[in-house]
Structures are given as C-alpha cells and as structure tokens.
Amino acid sequence: MSTSSVAAALAAGGGGMHSASVVVAEAVSGSHVLKVQGYSLIKGLGVGKFIGSVKFNAGGRSWCIRCYPDGWGSECTDWISVALFLLNPDATEVKAKYRFSLLDQAERTHVPLHTEAVSTFSAKASGKGHDKFIKRQKLEQSAYLKDDCLEISCDVTVLKEICLAKDVAVQFVVVPQSDIHQHLGALLSDAGSEGADVSFEVGGETFAAHRCVLAARSSVFKSGLFGPMKEKTATSVKIDDMDPRVFKAMLHFIYTDSLPQMDSADATMMAQHLLAAADRYSLARLKLICEHELCSNIDKSTVTTTLALADQHGCHGLKEACFSFLKSPGNLKEITASDDLEHLMKSCPSVLKELVAQLAP
Incomplete structure (x- = not known):
C-alpha cells in the first residue's frame, strides 16, 4: 500500500472508531x-x-x-x-x-x-x-x-x-527480516510428504527433493532434471562418488543458503568435500564459503591436501593462501621432511612447479 493510500484510509474513519496511526x-x-x-x-x-x-x-x-x-x-x-x-x-x-x-x-x-x-x-x-x-x-x-x-x-x-497521522498514539509497524530460508528448509525436512518429485540414492541413503528448487539453484541440476538427459523422466537418481553426509549438507545449502551445524572436528574435512561438490554442481556461493573456511584453517597437516584440491577445482585464492603458508621456511622444511610433498609431486606436478617458481629468488 502506498503512502497516500494509507493516509486516505486513516482519514476515512467514521465516528465512534478509535483513532490510529501507522x-x-x-x-x-x-x-x-x-x-x-x-x-x-x-x-x-x-x-x-x-x-x-x-x-x-x-x-x-x-x-x-x-x-x-x-x-x-x-x-x-x-x-x-x-x-x-x-x-x-x-x-x-x-x-x-x-x-x-x-x-x-x-x-x-x-x-x-x-x-x-x-x-x-x-x-x-x-x-x-x-x-x-x-x-x-x-x-x-x-x-x-x-x-x-x-x-x-x-x-x-x-x-x-x-x-502518517497527527495527534494520535503512534504504533510501529515492524517489517521482519526475510524468513524464506526457514520455509524452504521446512519444505526439505518434509520432502517425503510435501510434493517431492525426485529422490537421490547416495551411498546407500535416499534423499527426497523438489526438481524446481534444485533447478533454480544449480544449472547442473537444471540440465539434468529438465534437459534431454535420462534424469528428466527418472524419479530416482543415483549419485556416485559422494558421501551421504556431504550430499545432505549440500541439499541443506540449496534450500536455505546456509550450512547445517557441524562438529568443529569435521569442519575442515567437510569443507574440502563440499567444495568439490559445489564445483561439481555449479554452486558458486557454496564454493566461496568453503574456500573461506579452508583459507582460515591452513596448517601443516592440511596444506598439501588443500593445495591439490584448490588446483583441481580452480580456486586461485585458496591456492595463493597455501603458497603463502609454504613460503615460511619453517613450514616448508617440515612439509619437505614428510611424505606429503612426495604425494603432491605425484598427484599435482604442475602445482609443485608453481611453488618452486614462487620460492625462487
């Protein structure tokens, strides 16, 4: 309702009615x-x-x-x-x-x-x-x-x-923040009984979902569920090479634009797996959230794994953060003495060349 409409409605009140303001x-x-x-x-x-x-x-x-x-x-x-x-x-x-x-x-x-x-x-x-x-x-x-x-x-x-009114008691109309994520999250929770039209089999577990929601959030899901691929008519889709917990967390993000509560001990590992899933299903914001989490938790036990992941999925900022960590002589010496560097040489030789180039005087 426009400002003029509200004012007109207030002015039109008949006798005996309580005055009000907005x-x-x-x-x-x-x-x-x-x-x-x-x-x-x-x-x-x-x-x-x-x-x-x-x-x-x-x-x-x-x-x-x-x-x-x-x-x-x-x-x-x-x-x-x-x-x-x-x-x-x-x-x-x-x-x-x-x-x-x-x-x-x-x-x-x-x-x-x-x-x-x-x-x-x-x-x-x-x-x-x-x-x-x-x-x-x-x-x-x-x-x-x-x-x-x-x-x-x-x-x-x-x-x-x-x-919008004079000489009357003031009442405040408070507009709350959007809660659409809560409604969509509830839709996901009730997917088994609330209009779900597709299910996913992941690592022995089944997840019900809604084609339109998935297609609206991911171009990959849109192509698979509404394009010429076989998933267009299938009511059950099998997902290989993904942990059920990772798929469940990704679904939660698709419906609510946020991640579920996670055990802090598993946060880094989940961020690594979710980054790969986000890249696979073209979820750009989820990918950035995972990059940020991994950038904030680089240490000697995770740096080589994170570096290989960053190279594989085109995460340039995450890669630079790993290089920055390895430029410290103490960190590099400890990594060199472990088997991690040898594994990185075998899995991502191009990354090792980049690291050597950055360390060169």
Whole structure:
C-alpha cells in the first residue's frame, strides 16, 4: 500500500472508531569501500590507532569506516578491528544495520566475515563494529591480502520512520527480516510428504527433493532434471562418488543458503568435500564459503591436501593462501621432511612447479 493510500484510509474513519496511526519503516542503504594500499606499512601502528575512510553518505547521514590494524583494545592485539562511525551526531538517535566484508582478490568477490549487525548510533555512542574482525595472521595468509593491498567494504542500511497521522498514539509497524530460508528448509525436512518429485540414492541413503528448487539453484541440476538427459523422466537418481553426509549438507545449502551445524572436528574435512561438490554442481556461493573456511584453517597437516584440491577445482585464492603458508621456511622444511610433498609431486606436478617458481629468488 502506498503512502497516500494509507493516509486516505486513516482519514476515512467514521465516528465512534478509535483513532490510529501507522509508521512506515523505510530502509535506506549505502555502501563504501576502504582500500588499504601498503598494508605492511601500517602494521605496528599501535593499539587503538586507526586509518579512516573519507566521508560517505547513507540514509541522509554521513559515515566513515575505521580500520585498527593492531586492534582497538588490549584484548584484541592479535586481531584487525573495524568500526563504522556516524559523523557529526546530534541528539537524534540513528538505528542502522551494517555488515563488513573483505574482498577476495582472486575471485573479486566481497565476502562477509560476520553476520549483519543492528545498532543504535548516537552522540554518546557514535561508533560500532567488530573488535575481532579477522585475526592478523589469517589475513596475511589469505586471498584477502594481495600485493600488500586489501579492501574493506561496509554496507549500511538506515531505518527511517514516517508518521502518517497527527495527534494520535503512534504504533510501529515492524517489517521482519526475510524468513524464506526457514520455509524452504521446512519444505526439505518434509520432502517425503510435501510434493517431492525426485529422490537421490547416495551411498546407500535416499534423499527426497523438489526438481524446481534444485533447478533454480544449480544449472547442473537444471540440465539434468529438465534437459534431454535420462534424469528428466527418472524419479530416482543415483549419485556416485559422494558421501551421504556431504550430499545432505549440500541439499541443506540449496534450500536455505546456509550450512547445517557441524562438529568443529569435521569442519575442515567437510569443507574440502563440499567444495568439490559445489564445483561439481555449479554452486558458486557454496564454493566461496568453503574456500573461506579452508583459507582460515591452513596448517601443516592440511596444506598439501588443500593445495591439490584448490588446483583441481580452480580456486586461485585458496591456492595463493597455501603458497603463502609454504613460503615460511619453517613450514616448508617440515612439509619437505614428510611424505606429503612426495604425494603432491605425484598427484599435482604442475602445482609443485608453481611453488618452486614462487620460492625462487
């Protein structure tokens, strides 16, 4: 309903009716990117010291981004801190949603590291953000830092309230966030009885699903289920070379755009398998999520496996993160002394050549 329609409806009320008012919430958005060139020069700037962006506008207010390379407090000295500041705040409080992201410079995609936050900005509290945005060591080993440069993006949504009636008690109409993922997740949970029209046999387990949902999310499923292939008319499709747990997690992502809760001990292994599944079924966002998870958990026990996986599935940012880890003399020496390097030589000789080229003076 338009603003004029709401006002007309309010004005048309007859005698004896209780007066009322409506406040319509308008979301006004904006975004800004802070590009940091010469990251190595700002390391050691000091706790609580920051570099700031230029002023930008969102929702009729002025904002800036601050990056604290040594953390903004003593409790986060090993972390990069980021904050959004309201400039020239007055007595009026401003409620805003914000989300910080880092640019994956290999994939040229901004990746949010935290969920969207909602805060009230005022003269007494003009800055809000994340004291532990990303650990400095992880940043330096990731695809977010390339050629001594990184990009921090901040999306800001300001809530404006418009009153459409005078001299009456104010009632707020709150528009909740979209819950479509919950409805689709429930549809998946009830797939056995709620209109499922295809099933998948994976490693001895059967999963019921909906062709239209799968086709809408994956071009590979669309081609297989609606194209000239035999799956078009089949009600049961067999999937080879995939663990049932991985297929179940992939289905969960297809319906909800999120991953299910996982045991932290299995997170890295599941990310490896899900990355391969995402590449197989052309699920670009799932692939990026898995890359991010693996970039954040590279260690001496996983680096060669992760490097081979990155090469096989064209994950350039993940590959660079592995190379960065191996450039450390201590890490390289330990890997060289193990059987992992020999396995990498046999499975991915081209990757080993790239590594040698990067290590060459």
